[in-house]
Amino acid sequence: MSKPLKQIHLAAHFPGVNNTTVWSDPKAGSHIEFSSFVHFARTAERAKFDFLFLAEGLRLREQGGKIYDLDVVGRPDTFTVLAALAAVTDHLGLTGTINSTFNEPYEVARQFASLDHLSGGRSAWNVVTSWDAFTGENFRRGGFLLQEERYSRAKEFLATANELFDSWRGDEILADGATGVFLRDAKAGSFVHSGQHFDIHGQFDVPRSPQGRPVVFQAGDSQEGREFAASSADxxxxxxxxxxxGQAFYTDVKKRLSTYGRRHDQLLILPAASFVLADTDAEAEELAREVRRHQVSGATALKHLEFVWNRDLSHYDPEGPLPDVDPDVGDDHISKGRAQVRMYRDPLTTAREWRELAAANDWSIRDLVINTGNRQTFVGSPATIATTINDHVQADASDGFILVPHITPIGLDGFADKVVPLLQERGVFRTEYEGTTLRDHLGLTHPDSVDDRVAS
Incomplete structure (x- = not known):
């Protein structure tokens, strides 16, 4: 008997400020005006996507003591944008990245419970930690937590937030449309938590929301991050x-679930994916090369190289050879608030490997950065991309993808109009929303219906 086809999950990542966007394209729009968010969200909903995802930036990045060029447009507040989008969409899930290192469980739980009410059960929380003391300078606690402490705090943060969400139970409240919500039990909303990181008690003031709890996402790739996801994330x-x-990651994370008494289908794996779409595969390949050239200007290439070299390389020619000087491996890094710093933990080895690559391929600095850092995940005609996405999902390399277009806000339009119908024809993607909440879209149970929670 053949294996039944898996249903594909699709989401859209509003790119915000990053090196994916082709800023020079005349079709590129604002990354902060509400009209851009509205167009992007409505396109995703028209295509019947599961959710829209917003990343978070808590401080403008710097390089060499100056604000990094891609950050000059600013970063609007996640909750404000998602709450506004709840009013202009009806089905699309609304996912926001909110940091567990610098926030407090009560305020975050209150905000997500409110968003879940306002949206009719469409909220989701991407729980992240911060490795970065530079970002921490913006906050009262400031500073930095070691990796094991970050995940310890994050696990307790999420467990505490769940206690707040669960403090209002269905059998403890009576909803009356005319006069509001009455308590059957005076203890409804009461909570007490005493732990390593949080010692709080009181009354949670937002009643149980449509989903019970927001859907929880997690993005860590370390061993600690994978365990955190297996124990606590949706x-x-x-x-x-x-x-x-993808298959290796999928197998590794899914096999961890049984340790926490969880089923295989209680954690979805959704890689981020960029794409370049054209009428034919050949046209798409040519367009992809052009997009990569626009994504990596000469100045951008030099800044990227500075992540590894930890030196000012502005006097080098981006169309020339790589520096012959070795990286500076000192503790004080030229780049502040950049995740790429963590990607190159052995800069001397990385520099040697890059020099070898550049010599073997006759690459300039810019050529190297283009060919090592900015490859699109899916490139081709609508039929090719639809087939590739479906093949990945059916082969258990993922449960779907979070798509990141290279133009905002219209970069998702072609995918919605040309690729989604082909997936629908194959019977692997919905033609209509069948439920009202994000948990419905993702095939996740309501916390009150099946106890799939893990004891903290």
Missing amino acids: AIFSRHATLEA
Whole structure:
């Protein structure tokens, strides 16, 4: 008997400020005006996507003591944008990244419970930690937590927030449309938590929301991050979007679930994926090369190289050879608030490997950065991309993808109009929303219906 086809989950990531967007394209729009968010969200909903995802930036990045060029547009507040989008969409899930290192469980739980009410059960929380003391300078606690402490705090943060969400139970309240919500039990909303990181008690003031709790996402790729996702998350963002790497990640994370008494289907794996779409595969390949050239200007290439070299390389020619000087491995890094700093933990080895690559391929600095850092996940005609996405999902390399277009806000339009119908024809993607909440879209149970929670 053949294996039944898996249903594909699709989401859209509003790119915000990053090196994916082709800023020079005349079709590129604002990343902060509400009209851009509205167009993007309505396109995703028209295509019957599961959710829209917003990343978070808590401080403008710097390089060499100056604000990094891609950050000059600013970063609007996640909750404000999602609450506004709840009013202009009806079905689309609304996922926001909110940091567990610098916030408090009560305020975050209150905000997500409110968003879940306002949206009719469409909220989701991407729980992240912060490795960055530079970002922490914006906050009262400031500073930095070691990796094991970050995940310890994050696990307790989420467990505490769940206690707040669960403090209002269905049998403890009586809803009356005319006069509001009455308590059957004076203890409804009461909570007490005493732990390593949080010692709080009181009354939670937002009644049980439509989903009970927001859907929880997690994005860590370390061993601690994978365990955190397996123990506590409903979905995990992954950077492993190729078939082989995706299958390895998928197998590794899914096998961890049984340790926490969870089923295989209680955690979805959704890699981020960029794409370039054209009428034919050949046209798409040519367009992809053009997009990569626009994504990596000469100045951008030099800044990227500075992540590894930890030196000012502005006097180098981006169309020339790589520096012959070795990276500075000192503790004080030229780049502040950049995740790429963590990606190159052995800069001397990385520099040697890059020099070898550049010599073997006759690459300039810019050529190297283009060919090592900005490859699109899916490139081709609508039929090719639809087939590739379906093949990845059916082969258990993922449960779907979070799509990141290279133009905002219209970059999702072509995918919605040309690729989604092909997936629908194959019977692997919905033609209509069948439920009202994000948990419905993702096939996740309500916390009150099946106790799939893990004891903290």
